[in-house]
Amino acid sequence: MIINNWYVAAQSSDVGDTPFRTRMLGCDFVLFRNAAGEVVCLSDICCHRGASLSRGACSNGRVQCPYHGWEFGSTGQVELIPSLGPDARIPRRARVDCYPVEERYGLIWAFLGDMPESARPELPELLPEYGDEATWRMTRLQRDWDVHWGRLKENLADASHLFLVHSFGKHLSPEMQIFPVEETAWGVRIPQTYSETPTKDSQVFENVPESDNKRPKSSVLIEISVIGMIQKNTQLMASGYNQVIWNALTPIDDTRTRHFNLHFRNFQMDPRHDESMMKTIDWGLQEDAEVIDHLQPPLTPDNFTDELFIEPDGPEKAYREKALKLGRELGRIDWRRRQEMALEKALVIPSPARRDGGSWIHDTVPLLDD
Ligand code: FES
Ligand SMILES: [Fe+2]
Secondary structure (H helix, E strand, C coil): CCCEEEEEEEEEEHHCCCCCCECCCCCEEEEEECCCCCEHHHHHCCCCCCEEHHHHHEEEEECCCCCCCCECCCCEEEEEHHHCCCCCCCCCCCEECCCEEEEEEEEEEEEEECCCHHHHHCCCCCCCCCCCCCCEEEEEEEEEEEECHHHHHHHHCCCCCCCCCCCHHHCCCCCHHHHCCCCCCCEEEEEEEEEECEECCCCCCCCCCCHHHHCCEEEEEEEEEHHHHHHHEEEEEEECCCEEEEEEEECCCCCCEEEEEEEEEECCCHHHHHHHHHHHHHHHHHHHHHHHHHCCCCCHHHHCCCCCCCCHHHHHHHHHHHHHHHHHHCCEEEHHHHHHCCCCEEEEECCCHHHHHCCHHHHHHHHCCC
């Protein structure tokens, strides 16, 4: 798992004036809104006796620990210790890690790492469709997978399974056209143009007349970002029936992944079609789960020799290379050591304030020696 990266922590609508708990990269976090309505993301482990802050309550724009009532403010610093009284001097070490947060696309993103702002990788802007309600109808989906994030990410980049795994792909030709993969600062992109419809006399979208799905020319753009763990698939059809499938993946831990999906369509835009559209998307994901829940080994290998790559696997291979390269630059958690240490120590992801020195109660997760 990669630190110093942006991850979706929650839907914006999840976080209000009660503490919201979430687990990312094997660590627990609490999210809440302060008095100004800004989202705050803190390590969930109280520095006093290790209670879970998210099991407490919010008061005065702070989160109050449920055990002895210490109140943590927007920077993670304790601002009130009830047992010392209101005028007491609060020790500097009475603090927990606080992570930079950004709200975008109705989602809350947290930067999980200690890089100073000037060095942080920027979340790529890959979704101009968001908010363009005249052109697109959007639906939102969230799903937890019992699968390693790398396995799921590679599955989303993989087009050669569509004809076999998916009911919507039954008409697709198994033979793949090969398109060059372009490397970007954040990941890889693969623009594809099909001079003919990529399907064999099929319908791509349900409920669209077959004649409308005869496409002399279509384009598909696949963008896979390590930064933000985003995968976007833009399908522009000559018929005019277009869709954009956008996904962000957040590792819950090393074997579970939270998946945030936004789907845009420019057809059947009436909201009454939303439910069936979401069912179709969820059905497709379930078809993937039937296969990828059972891959061996469960963790994506971090090499290219333990599995066989062939030419049509270009996007997955390019993505794996990029994820390894950026992971080594940004920092990767040593999960095995972390599991051993976690029995006796509360381990947290380092936050930017650690760069300023001073001492902290909690140790940070061990990193691989990359
Ligand atoms: S454990 Fe949090 S205030 Fe005591
Ligand atoms: Fe799939």
